[in-house]
Amino acid sequence: MHITRILGLALKRLTFIIFSGSVVLFILINLLALAEPSKLQAPSQQTLVIADVNLVDVRGSGKVISNQMVIVDGNVITYVGDNASKAHPAGATVIQATGQFLMAGLIDSHIHTLRLSPQLHFPLMIANGVTSARDMGDSCSWSAEMDCEPDVEQWRKQRVTGEIVAPRIIQSVSFHLEDDYVDERALAARIALLKKRAEPFLKLQLNEQIPQSEFATIIKLAESQGIAVAGHIPFSADLRLLTHPMTSIEHDVSLLAQCSDARYEFTGRNSTKQALLKGINAARCKELLQQLAKQQTLFVPTHIAATGQDLNFAKATFPEADQQLMQNYLVAPQRWLWRLMQNAGREAPAEQAILADFHQAALALTKQAHDSGVIVLAGTDALDAGVMHGFSLHKELQYLVRAGLSPAEAIYSATIAPAQAFGVAAKLGSIEPGKLADLVLLAANPLQDISNTEKITLVVADGRIYQQEERDYALSYVRTQAHTITVIARFIRGLWY
Secondary structure: OHHHHHHHHHHHHHHHHHHHHHHHHHHHHHHHOOOOOOOOOOOOEOOEEEEEEEEEEOOOOOEEEEEEEEEEEOOEEEEEEEOOOOOOOOOOEEEEOOOOEEEEOEEEEEEOOOOOHHHHOHHHHHHOOEEEEEEOOOHHHHOOOOOOOOOHHHHHHHHHHOOOOOOEEEEEOOOEEOOOOOOHHHHHHHHHHHHHOOOOEEEEOOOOOOOHHHHHHHHHHHHHHOOEEEEOOOOOOOHHHOOOOOOEEEOHHHHHHHOEOOHHHOOOOHHHHHHHHHOEOHHHHHHHHHHHHHHOOEEEOOHHHOHHHHHHHHHOOOOHHHHHHHHHHOOHHHHHHHHHHHHHOOOOHHHHHHHHHHHHHHHHHHHHHHHOOOEEOOOOOEOEOOOOOOHHHHHHHHHHHHHOOOHHHHHHOOOHHHHHHOOOOOOOOOOOOOOEOOEEEEOOOOOOOHHHHHOEEEEEEOOEEEOHHHHHHHHHHHHHHHOOHHHHHHHHHOOOO
């Protein structure tokens, strides 16, 4: 009895200590997070001449147009023609680019942002030539609160004024529909709010086994409210039955499951992946892809964050370069979480073989979708474990080439295709007079080797010039921010606020 009483008192004291410590830590984190993190200002716009350069044209089978000159005034391309065919404007910055290759700025069609993205993500994107993006979920998307205010409009204004270094956010959504059942009144209210914010679509991230009837109700309600639908496709749903076409399908596994007669039993777990592959129905898949092409539904496979990620995690063999990127540019809590997730994904050789087959099937489907006329866009799902903003888009382009697309087709999926898909082709996606000056200068030809998109010597983002010194400084800025107490505290506070 005496021992029991002592243990009881000890437990109470321990509970009090843990509770008190948690309260103190909570208060400390909030106090540390009060300081405003610094912002990285963008260079000023200026007149620029890129002389004697090879232009990369990714239309058709792709070609290089040699000995060209590009003139930029402010943030607009004013001239493209033969080298020395026009006098250099007075006071222009001249980049002699002999032997180098100029392509349009890259567009990542699937990223995620946080309130700290100006400190942790955006400079990485610009340094890697990713000058535009579609934001598929910001800080508000993790909140059920109706009064959460997205940051995107503020970021857009700050980018234009040069207050921050940031890509152009072409589209942005701030809500994920994750319900297991449909509350029509609540969903109608949410859709009304999204429309008020002028968001382009309702993003779905539903339970994978949601009944077809519930899924159909969501689609019909969105159609009646005049809002598009995009995102994940539940494994239980049949896309062929939809009356309201999806704007986009995100992640390779979503589309792969739609090609299988065994999708109803598929849970996403490794134990069900072989059965899904065995159930692939070629006729069904062909019919589906033809339907998607006719409906102009976009397909963003994000191989790097889907089947490619699963295979890498299973092998637990992460390149030293990726580990170094994580060490340099992630806040410690995020780095620890990613490593925990990576280690949790480790599998035995038998499961690795299954995941390898699954990944190859997903790559093959991307090629089949492309050949069927489906619009394939390059996206990364950056912020997902192991996926770095900016850096990972180059890896995704390499996945697309592995799938069977040519280097020109892969680059097309990150330039012209998204510009057309998101309604901004008049201003973005290619190097032509009158278009905005988003440019990437490379040391080697990307049409010969897609990995050459990583060999960047210069980035022009909205007419702002980032030579090697400015790119290095942007990377150094993120590295510093990721290791400051204020940013770390704000990142942790973001878990509950």
